[in-house]
Amino acid sequence: MKSLETRLAKLALKGDQRAFAEIVDLYKDKLYHLAYRMVGNRQEAEDVTQEAFLRVYKNLDRYDQNQKFSTWIYRIATNLCIDRLRKRRAVYSLDAESSDHEGLDGYSMLPSDDRTPESELILSETQRLIREAMDTLPVKYKSVMVLRYLQDMSLQEISDVLDMPVTTVKTRVHRGREFLRKKLENKL
Known part of the structure; x- marks a missing residue:
C-alpha cells in the first residue's frame, strides 16, 4: 500500500493541481519550521520553503516511489538551507561594511526575532x-x-x-x- 504522499505525488505528476496543493498543506509548516531552525530568519525560511516546493514540483518525475516522500522533501529543504548558510558565511563578515547595503554592517544583517x-x-x-x-x-x-x-x-x-x-x-x-x-x- 502506497502512502498518501506517494499517491498525491503520482496525481500531481499527472497534472492534478489539488493533489499538489494537498502536498503543500501537509508539509508547509514542517518545512518552514525546519528552515527557520536552520537559517534563523523568518523571511529566509519562507523563501526556502517556497523554493523547496518549486523544486518538488519541477522534480516530481524524479521522486523514487520506493523512498519515503517525507525523506525526499526534507532532503530538498535541508540542502537549500545548507546552501544558504554556506553563501551567507562566505559573503558576510560581522564587522565589514557591505557595499550592497549602504550604512549596514554585518551585525545589522543578523536575523532578528x-x-x-x-x-x-x-x-x-x-x-x-x-x-x-x-x-x-x-x-x-x-x-x-x-x-x-x-x-x-x-x-x-x-x-x-x-x-x-x-x-x-x-x-x-x-x-x-x-x-x-x-x-x-x-x-x-
Missing part, C-alpha cells in the same frame, strides 16, 4: 543561550543537530535525508553536542 514581551518571558535564559550556541555550529553539524533535536528525526531518517551513512550522522551528532557543550560550559 521580533520578540514580544510575552514571548520574552517564556523564553528562558538557558534556551536563549542554547539557541545562540546552535546558531554558531558549523553547517555540517547544524543540519544534523536541527534534524535530530528540533525535528526529532531518528539517525536513520537523518541518514536518508542527508544521503550519508548512519555512522557519519552519529559522529556529527556527537561532535555537534561536544561543540555545544564547550560553547555553553562557561555560560550556564
